[in-house]
Structures are given as C-alpha cells and as structure tokens.
Amino acid sequence: MLFFRSILIALQSMWSGKLRTFLTLLGTIIGVFAVVAVLAVIQGLNRYVSREILGTGSHVFNLTKHGFITDYDAYLRAQRRKDLRLEDAQWLRRRMELAETVVAEVRAQREVKGPRERASRVSILGAQDGYPEIGTYPLAEGRHLTHADVAQRRSVAVVGEKIREELLQPGDPVGQRLRIGGHSFRVAGVLEQRGSVLGMSQDDIVIIPITTFQKLFGRRRSIDIAVKAIGPEFFDEAQEEAALIVKLRRGLKPYEEADFEIMTSEMLFSLYEQATGGLFLAMLGVVGLSLLVGGIVIMNIMLVAVAERTREIGIRRALGARARDIVLQFLVEAAALSGLGGVVGVLLGATAAWALRAGTSFPVRVEPVAVAIGLALAVGVGVVFGLYPARRASRLDPIQALRHEA
Numbered sequence: 001m002l003f004f005r006s007i008l009i010a011l012q013s014m015w016s017g018k019l020r021t022f023l024t025l026l027g028t029i030i031g032v033f034a035v036v037a038v039l040a041v042i043q044g045l046n047r048y049v050s051r052e053i054l055g056t057g058s059h060v061f062n063l064t065k066h067g068f069i070t071d072y073d074a075y076l077r078a079q080r081r082k083d084l085r086l087e088d089a090q091w092l093r094r095r096m097e098l099a100e101t102v103v104a105e106v107r108a109q110r111e112v113k114g115p116r117e118r119a120s121r122v123s124i125l126g127a128q129d130g131y132p133e134i135g136t137y138p139l140a141e142g143r144h145l146t147h148a149d150v151a152q153r154r155s156v157a158v159v160g161e162k163i164r165e166e167l168l169q170p171g172d173p174v175g176q177r178l179r180i181g182g183h184s185f186r187v188a189g190v191l192e193q194r195g196s197v198l199g200m201s202q203d204d205i206v207i208i209p210i211t212t213f214q215k216l217f218g219r220r221r222s223i224d225i226a227v228k229a230i231g232p233e234f235f236d237e238a239q240e241e242a243a244l245i246v247k248l249r250r251g252l253k254p255y256e257e258a259d260f261e262i263m264t265s266e267m268l269f270s271l272y273e274q275a276t277g278g279l280f281l282a283m284l285g286v287v288g289l290s291l292l293v294g295g296i297v298i299m300n301i302m303l304v305a306v307a308e309r310t311r312e313i314g315i316r317r318a319l320g321a322r323a324r325d326i327v328l329q330f331l332v333e334a335a336a337l338s339g340l341g342g343v344v345g346v347l348l349g350a351t352a353a354w355a356l357r358a359g360t361s362f363p364v365r366v367e368p369v370a371v372a373i374g375l376a377l378a379v380g381v382g383v384v385f386g387l388y389p390a391r392r393a394s395r396l397d398p399i400q401a402l403r404h405e406a
Contacts, residue, residue, distance in 0.1 A: 024301045025341035027294025028381060032345025032374040033352070034287040039370035040353035041362075042280050048363035059229040060134060060265060061239055063088075063246060065222040067261025068271065081259045083222035086210060088246055089128065092225060095245050098238040101130045101228040104210050108217060110181040112206060114167025122163070123205045124180060126213025134226040137207070142174040142189030149188075150209040157185040160203035161193040180206060183216050239264075291377060294341070295385035302334050302389035323394035330393050334386025335379050342378025346371050 066078040089104035096102060105127045112122040129147045131137060137144070140161070149156050157178060164173050168187065178185045185208065194202040210223070229238035239262055244254055252259065316326065350371070353364045 024297055024337060025344065027290070027297040028338045028341030028378050029294075029345040029348065031287060031291035031294045031381070032342045032378050033349040034290055035374045035377060036346050036349025036366065036370050037352055038280075038283045038287055039373065040349070040364040040366045042283075043367050043370065044353075044357075044363040044365035047365055059232045059235045059238070061227055061229075061235070061242075062263045063225040063227070063242060064261050064263060067263060068267075078261075082250060083220075084225060084246075084260060085219075086214065086223060088249060089223065089225045091249050092227065092242060092245055096227070096238070096241055098230055098234045098241050099227050100230045101133045101226075103128045103130045103134045103226045104223045105131065105226060106210060106213060106221060106223045108213075108221075110217075112163065112167060113179040114163070115169045115176065117167050119163070119167060119204070122180075124213070125205060125207045126210035126217075127207055128210050131207065131226075134228055138192040140190045140192045141172075142187070144189055145207065145209055150211050153211040153215050154209060155183065155185045155212055156188040156209070158189040158191060158207040159187055160191050160201075160205040162201050162203035163206060164190050178206070180208070181217065291381055294338070295381040298334055298338055298382055299385040299389060301337075302330060302386050303392070305333070306330070306389050306393040326394040327390045330390035331383055331386050334390070335382040338382025338386075339375065339379045342375045345378065346374045349374065 063084060065081050065084050066075075068074075086104050089102055092099065093102040105125060107126070108124050109121045110124050111118060111120045112124075113119075125131075127145065129145055129150050132139070132144050137158075139158075142158070144158060145156065148154070157180070159168075159173070159178070163178075167178065168176050173187050173190050176187045178187060185206075191203070191205070225242075227238060227242055229235045243258055243262060246260065247254060247256065247258055250259065350366045353366050356362050357364045
C-alpha cells in the first residue's frame with residue numbers, strides 16, 4: 001500500500017512541475033535513446049555478419065593464397081607464394097574422401113552491358129559447379145551453372161536481381177544476352193533478391209563458369225578453393241586432409257609449413273569481433289556518460305525537491321512516518337522519474353532504429369533485451385542517484401522540519 005501511495009505522490013509531484021520534470025527527464029531520455037539505438041546497431045550488425053559469414057555452415061573452409069593480411073610484411077610473404085590453380089581444386093575433388101563439395105572460385109570487377117543499360121564495376125564470380133552448396137545463392141528463376149557449363153567453357157551466366165532490373169528487358173530474363181567485359185553471355189538464371197547493406201547492393205553480381213572466366217580474363221590470378229566437409233564432426237579432419245593433399249601436389253613434405261592459408265567462417269567472425277569490439281565499447285562508453293549526466297541531473301532535482309518539501313516531510317514524520325518510509329517515498333519518486341524517461345527513450349530509440357532501417361537498409365534490429373536493458377538502466381540510475389537525497393530527507397529532524405517556512 002505504501003509503495004503505491006509513494007508512486008501516486010511521485011506522479012503528483014512530477015505533474016505539478018511539468019517543465020522541471022521535462023528538463024529532468026531529458027538526460028535520461030537521451031541516455032536510454034542512445035542505449036537502444038546503439039544496441040540495435042550492434043545486434044543488427046552482429047546478426048547480419050553472422051548470417052553472411054556463418055551462413056555457409058559450420059563445416060565449410062577455404063584454401064587461399066593470402067589468408068589474413070595484418071601488416072605489410074605479411075602481404076609480402078603472401079605475394080611470394082605460388083598461386084592456387086584450378087588444377088589444385090580439381091585434384092582435391094578427385095582425392096578428398098572427407099569432402100562433400102570442392103569448388104574453385106575467383107572474383108573480379110568488370111563492366112556489364114545489357115539490352116537496356118550498362119553498369120561498371122559489377123562483381124563477377126567465376127565458379128565451378130557446386131557453388132550453391134558452398135554459399136548462399138538462392139535461385140529465383142532459371143537454373144544454376146552445371147558441370148557441363150564449366151567443362152565446355154560455355155558463355156552462360158547467373159545474375160543478381162539488380163542486374164535483371166536495371167540491365168535486362170522486362171519479361172522472362174532467361175535467354176537474354178549480356179556483355180561482360182566485351183564478351184557476350186546468355187542468362188541462364190536469376191538469384192533471389194537479397195537487398196542492400198550499408199549502401200552496398202548484394203544483388204549486383206554475375207556468376208559465370210570459372211573456365212570461361214579464365215579463358216576470357218586470364219589465368220594469372222590465384223583462385224580460392226572452398227571445401228565443404230561431409231559433416232561438422234569431420235571438419236578438422238577434412239582441413240588436415242585438404243592441407244596434406246595440396247602440400248604433396250605442390251612438392252612440400254607433410255611436416256613442412258604450407259604455402260597457403262586455410263580460413264574458416266569462425267576465423268572470419270572472430271576477426272570481425274576483434275575489429276569492431278573497441279568501437280562498440282567506445283560507443284557504449286559515450287552512452288554511459290550520457291546516463292551519468294542524466295543521473296546527476298536527477299540527484300540535483302531531488303535535492304531541490306527535498307529542500308522544497310521539508311515541511312511536508314516534518315508533518316509526515318510527526319504523524320508517525322518512519323525514516324525508511326521517507327526513503328522509500330523519494331526513491332520511488334526518483335525511480336518513477338527516471339523510469340518515465342526510460343520509456344520515452346526506448347520509444348524514441350526504437351523509432352530511430354526502424355527509421356534508419358527503412359531509409360538506408362542498414363541492418364539494425366531492436367531486440368527485447370535492448371528494451372529491457374534500457375528500462376533497467378533508467379530505473380537503476382534513478383535509484384542510485386536518488387538514494388542520497390532520499391537518505392538526506394529521512395535524516396531531517398521532525399521539529400526543525402515543521403518550523404521550516406513557518
């Protein structure tokens with residue numbers, strides 16, 4: 001009963017001083033708004049990156065010439081290595097026992113011209129058949145590349161939705177012609193739309209047979225070899241088997257250091273976390289500072305409230321209210337004050353996050369945990385910074401308090 005009465009008194013106090021209440025709430029609103037918005041960005045980015053990087057499955061790894069380049073010396077060492085060739089991927093295909101799929105891939109950017117328009121710097125992926133089992137390439141229309149396309153070096157392509165919309169004629173895209181780097185290709189299929197992230201379209205892509213890629217654009221570049229193990233339980237053994245086979249093919253002893261790198265999705269995600277961890281901590285630090293400022297404002301306002309209501313406190317003590325009743329009253333008032341600011345901050349933060357996602361396709365995501373954290377921090381700030389004014393009010397001498405303003 002006392003608790004609800006304290007809430008009622010707190011609401012009456014806030015309503016009687018609307019401007020002061022608003023100014024008090026402003027610090028908490030800004031802090032909670034920042035909490036929700038920052039967490040929405042962090043959670044959205046983490047979800048997107050984990051989906052894109054880990055979306056190939058927990059048992060896919062890549063053999064690459066360069067691996068992770070962390071400094072210039074590492075770059076120079078990687079440059080001195082021999083290129084990985086299509087023949088290496090074919091060798092792995094024939095000899096690996098723990099691989100479900102082995103796919104050679106190579107990427108470049110070229111101009112693509114369609115019947116309606118042309119586009120520069122389009123991502124061109126040269127791949128072997130089996131690439132849909134390695135990456136996330138859901139098909140909307142037509143077909144994927146086949147073994148025959150790769151073996152016969154056919155000039156066929158699977159295109160992203162953006163290429164279809166901007167470059168091809170309306171209607172059935174299958175069978176229409178594109179010119180990639182000056183060479184004619186027939187469209188065999190169209191990928192499902194994946195949208196844009198951070199202003200970069202994921203549908204601006206053309207997939208062609210890797211053999212055709214090398215015939216038209218040259219073989220003087222290292223390929224990547226994606227390997228999907230027959231199951232997650234064989235993931236480590238498959239990496240060891242692939243490394244051993246490629247070492248022996250390149251004239252290395254099994255115990256010698258490999259002149260290539262093996263990268264996994266988990267390694268890429270770990271690198272992402274290391275790269276962004278410091279930035280996210282800095283963002284949360286700014287949020288914490290804004291909440292601290294809001295808490296200080298609440299404490300100052302509560303101290304003013306104690307001074308203004310000294311006589312009221314004296315009357316309540318004279319009527320039998322205990323010190324802990326006074327503490328509870330002012331703590332509830334501070335918590336209600338900051339909690340209201342938290343609710344407004346959550347609403348503003350969620351609205352801003354949704355607006356950002358709708359306007360820019362930025363992968364923000366407002367999770368219930370972000371809302372809960374925002375509200376908990378708001379109430380917690382009110383309780384922590386309201387404790388000193390509440391204790392000060394409870395320690396007032398009833399006689400002196402009754403004489404106040406007399």
